[in-house]
Amino acid sequence: MTRTVYLNGDYLPETEARVSVFDRGFLMADGVYEVTSVLDGKLIDFAGHCVRLARSLSELEMKNPHSDAEWLAIHRELVARNGIVDGMVYLQVTRGNPGDRDFAYPGPETEPTVVLFTQSKPGLAENPAAKTGWKVISIPDIRWGRRDIKTVQLLYPSMGKMAAKKAGVDDSWFVEEGVVTEGTSNNAYIVKGNKIITRQLSNDILHGITRAAVLRFAVEAQMEVEERPFTIAEAQGADEAFITSASAFVMPVVEVDGKAVGAGKPGAVVTRLREIYLDEMRKAAV
Incomplete structure (x- = not known):
């Protein structure tokens, strides 16, 4: 049609x-x-x-x-x-x-x-990938410096998606000066204990709308949030990892550069955050 x-x-x-x-x-x-x-x-x-x-x-x-x-x-x-x-x-x-x-x-x-x-x-909300999680690879972040502006300049993110596809995984995480900036079309996070770690807002990353909501819900659920950069090695050694975006919502990440994160499957924190986010967003939808 x-x-x-x-x-x-x-x-x-x-x-x-x-x-x-x-x-x-x-x-x-x-x-x-x-x-x-x-x-x-x-x-x-x-x-x-x-x-x-x-x-x-x-x-x-x-x-x-x-x-x-x-x-x-x-x-x-x-x-x-x-x-x-x-x-x-x-x-x-x-x-x-x-x-x-x-x-x-x-x-x-x-x-x-x-x-x-x-x-x-x-x-859309019943994406089966949420049950198994994403696998990601890391690639250099060579985009322009104003990533906080949501422009249609998406060639390099598209190349990052294709690099992931060729590697047989779900997405790429951009790395600049040794630390993760974000995913090709999403914000990136790791979980250590009850602490959620994600890069702070700046010109270096997109100011995600889903990011803001998820961090707010995390604090309300008595989770600790630390806004700072993290390395690929930290992600590989984390208990859990995930991304957020307007279309994927809260998506677990279970492997980074070929190494399992935590138990190699979606963890309790990310699973709970996804449930909270979808429930609250449905209540507030217009």
């Missing part, structure tokens, strides 16, 4: 949606995006995604084309039109088409290009 997508104010069949070849998102990767999960037809942690979208746009000196209420209405309309029960809504804002190709970009008065589409993922 042909999906309905949103493009600059119009709801269109995906086969009819067109963007200019001079759009800076196409020519320069000059744009930002968000992905919001849908469970039981409702949006998960939507307010957090709006806050991060506004921050990303501001950091790139782009105007936000919609209010939070307008964004919510567009998301809900797409979910309804496409009959999404479980899945995701992808949102992208680029600097638009100011004219001919030029490295210098125009001011915030330029009308951005706004695209949204849905992806149906039946049983």
